[in-house]
Amino acid sequence: MNHWIVAPIVLPAILAPFIIMVLRYHLDLQRIFSVAGVVALLGIALTITTQASGGEIQVYELGNWPAPFGIVMVLDRLSAMMVLLTALLALPIVLYAIASGWDNRGKHFHALFHFQLMGVCGAFLTGDAFNLFVFFEVLLIASYGLMTHGGGSVRLKAGVQYVAYNLIGSTLFLFALGTLYAVTGTLNMADMAMRVAELPADDTALLRVGAVLLLLVFCIKAAVLPLHFWLPASYANAPLPVAALFAIMTKVGAYSILRMYTLGFGPEVEATQGLVGAWLQPAALVTLAVGVVGILGAQHIARMVAFCAIASMGTLLIAISLFTETATAAALYYIYHSTLATALLFLVADLVMERRGGAIEPKAPMPQSGLISALFFVGAIALAGMPPLSGFIGKLLVLDASRDAPDANAIWAVVLIGSFVTIVGLARAGSLIFWKSHDAQYTPVPETDEEAPAQPAPEPNAGLAFTSVFGLVLGLVMLTLFAGPALNYAGKTAEQLFTPEHYISAVLGGEE
Amino acid sequence: MEALVASAVGIMTAAGIFLILRRRTFPVILGLSLITYAVNVFLFATGRLALDAPAVLNKYEDVPYTDPLPQALVLTAIVISFGMTAVIVMIALSAYLSSKDDHIDMTAQDSVDAPGEDA
Numbered sequence: 001m002n003h004w005i006v007a008p009i010v011l012p013a014i015l016a017p018f019i020i021m022v023l024r025y026h027l028d029l030q031r032i033f034s035v036a037g038v039v040a041l042l043g044i045a046l047t048i049t050t051q052a053s054g055g056e057i058q059v060y061e062l063g064n065w066p067a068p069f070g071i072v073m074v075l076d077r078l079s080a081m082m083v084l085l086t087a088l089l090a091l092p093i094v095l096y097a098i099a100s101g102w103d104n105r106g107k108h109f110h111a112l113f114h115f116q117l118m119g120v121c122g123a124f125l126t127g128d129a130f131n132l133f134v135f136f137e138v139l140l141i142a143s144y145g146l147m148t149h150g151g152g153s154v155r156l157k158a159g160v161q162y163v164a165y166n167l168i169g170s171t172l173f174l175f176a177l178g179t180l181y182a183v184t185g186t187l188n189m190a191d192m193a194m195r196v197a198e199l200p201a202d203d204t205a206l207l208r209v210g211a212v213l214l215l216l217v218f219c220i221k222a223a224v225l226p227l228h229f230w231l232p233a234s235y236a237n238a239p240l241p242v243a244a245l246f247a248i249m250t251k252v253g254a255y256s257i258l259r260m261y262t263l264g265f266g267p268e269v270e271a272t273q274g275l276v277g278a279w280l281q282p283a284a285l286v287t288l289a290v291g292v293v294g295i296l297g298a299q300h301i302a303r304m305v306a307f308c309a310i311a312s313m314g315t316l317l318i319a320i321s322l323f324t325e326t327a328t329a330a331a332l333y334y335i336y337h338s339t340l341a342t343a344l345l346f347l348v349a350d351l352v353m354e355r356r357g358g359a360i361e362p363k364a365p366m367p368q369s370g371l372i373s374a375l376f377f378v379g380a381i382a383l384a385g386m387p388p389l390s391g392f393i394g395k396l397l398v399l400d401a402s403r404d405a406p407d408a409n410a411i412w413a414v415v416l417i418g419s420f421v422t423i424v425g426l427a428r429a430g431s432l433i434f435w436k437s438h439d440a441q442y443t444p445v446p447e448t449d450e451e452a453p454a455q456p457a458p459e460p461n462a463g464l465a466f467t468s469v470f471g472l473v474l475g476l477v478m479l480t481l482f483a484g485p486a487l488n489y490a491g492k493t494a495e496q497l498f499t500p501e502h503y504i505s506a507v508l509g510g511e512e
Numbered sequence: 513m514e515a516l517v518a519s520a521v522g523i524m525t526a527a528g529i530f531l532i533l534r535r536r537t538f539p540v541i542l543g544l545s546l547i548t549y550a551v552n553v554f555l556f557a558t559g560r561l562a563l564d565a566p567a568v569l570n571k572y573e574d575v576p577y578t579d580p581l582p583q584a585l586v587l588t589a590i591v592i593s594f595g596m597t598a599v600i601v602m603i604a605l606s607a608y609l610s611s612k613d614d615h616i617d618m619t620a621q622d623s624v625d626a627p628g629e630d631a
Contacts, residue, residue, distance in 0.1 A: 148606075156606050164600060175551055178555045
């Protein structure tokens with residue numbers, strides 16, 4: 001067995017408790033170990049992506065129990081590329097959190113950060129439905145800590161909402177898993193796929209209920225309308241570097257939809273045929289529409305970026321809901337783009353908020369205004385999907401893939417009008433924040449009466465902060481320059497997803 | 513017994529949903545706990561209901577047995593929901609103590625003007 005497969009889970013699982021127990025009073029050491037851990041994770045992710053790119057599906061049996069009985073980790077192209085995306089995203093964010101001093105505004109930032117990475121990587125790698133639930137809980141409980149990091153009454157209130165909403169989601173997940181277990185008698189995804197295909201056609205009512213319940217859970221995670229209500233308040237009130245990391249969490253929902261509904265309840269399974277796409281597609285269109293309206297109407301930069309995240313999930317899920325190979329390849333490219341672009345805008349929003357507060361209204365100019373506005377401009381171009389950055393390529397691919405779909409007119413209309421409204425909304429925010437500031441009267445920013453951080457925060461390291469933001473920009477540029485190879489990989493991944501027989505035989509095939 | 517278990521799950525879920533829709537944090541947390549109890553019983557029932565049957569196979573004689581896997585799932589679910597409830601109680605308490613207000617919703621002031629403490 002290839003032990004690299006569990007390494008993305010084991011490494012943070014060891015590092016996080018080590019940081020809590022051994023290094024809890026040494027912030028500098030925590031920072032060093034945390035960055036080293038993320039770099040190591042990136043190395044591991046590159047290794048397993050190389051291993052997976054050959055197209056062979058590798059299985060890791062935990063405790064050496066054979067597949068339907070034990071829990072398996074499965075490494076295929078999709079999970080490898082998602083783990084790589086997690087590591088690529090985590091590196092600039094951890095550097096930014098250190099540079100901006102965010103990790104010092106509360107306790108245990110780095111430990112929680114690594115627990116979060118562990119949960120995300122685990123969710124991407126697991127081949128067992130109940131284990132997916134467990135990793136969801138791991139990433140959620142770490143996210144509760146990160147979300148309320150730094151305290152403050154508004155953030156804690158938003159945290160209560162966030163936790164309550166996700167607890168309901170977890171309960172729903174258990175109901176869905178219970179229903180599916182009652183019908184199929186297994187929780188292993190590959191085994192479940194086989195049992196689902198063998199079910200008699202007139203005995204699938206419960207199965208369809210389970211499939212739709214599961215879809216609801218993933219839609220909560222992916223913030224699909226009408227289950228998106230948790231996202232704007234939580235992301236806008238979370239520490240913004242954390243919100244940037246949460247850009248990967250909505251993608252966990254999208255990944256799970258892709259995984260479950262190509263493997264277990266795929267397009268060719270009769271019992272659930274057309275069920276998922278039929279519900280998901282209108283919901284995704286409305287998600288995009290509401291997201292862009294939110295961008296236009298937001299009065300605070302963090303909220304605006306949160307709505308950008310919702311809108312980009314809408315575009316992504318439109319592509320996923322088509323359930324064809326080309327559309328899925330487009331969706332995979334778009335996942336990379338939208339994660340990096342959303343994270344970039346969250347970090348820029350944090351730079352703005354640290355200097356002048358986040359309200360979208362003219363205020364006195366801030367230091368480094370030119371550089372920050374340039375970064376905002378880059379992020380806005382990427383998110384709105386204008387050339388020359390990868391958002392343009394991504395949206396073009398999504399539109400192209402939906403050309404033959406029955407609702408192509410609706411999809412094209414919503415995506416194109418949505419992009420236009422996004423441009424207007426981002427231009428409005430950018431001009432109010434960066435241009436109009438020179439007309440505004442100088443009024444000193446009033447001191448907030450929120451509690452002061454426990455220790456005097458160290459001088460923020462603006463150089464490192466900008467470097468990490470430029471790292472994300474570089475990621476977007478590379479994604480644009482190497483769109484060909486990236487798309488090639490995405491295409492092969494989609495091909496692998498739509499031939500689930502290989503996955504099933506790799507998991508259940510027997511001895512390695 | 514099926515009717516009893518089914519109605520227990522149904523009533524607990526209904527009561528939980530009713531409580532979740534309340535406006536203060538305490539009933540919401542109670543509602544969440546009720547729903548997690550309901551889902552635990554539900555998970556238990558997914559392995560089919562069996563009376564007086566052990567959760568192990570008996571290789572010497574052919575006696576009824578009950579599915580052990582849901583019991584393991586329930587155990588995991590109980591531990592997780594217990595931990596999560598503890599977390600939400602702590603966060604709700606600190607939110608209440610810092611804002612002197614235990615409403616679950618954000619006021620218009622909270623959500624428009626001041627996301628984050630630095631605004």
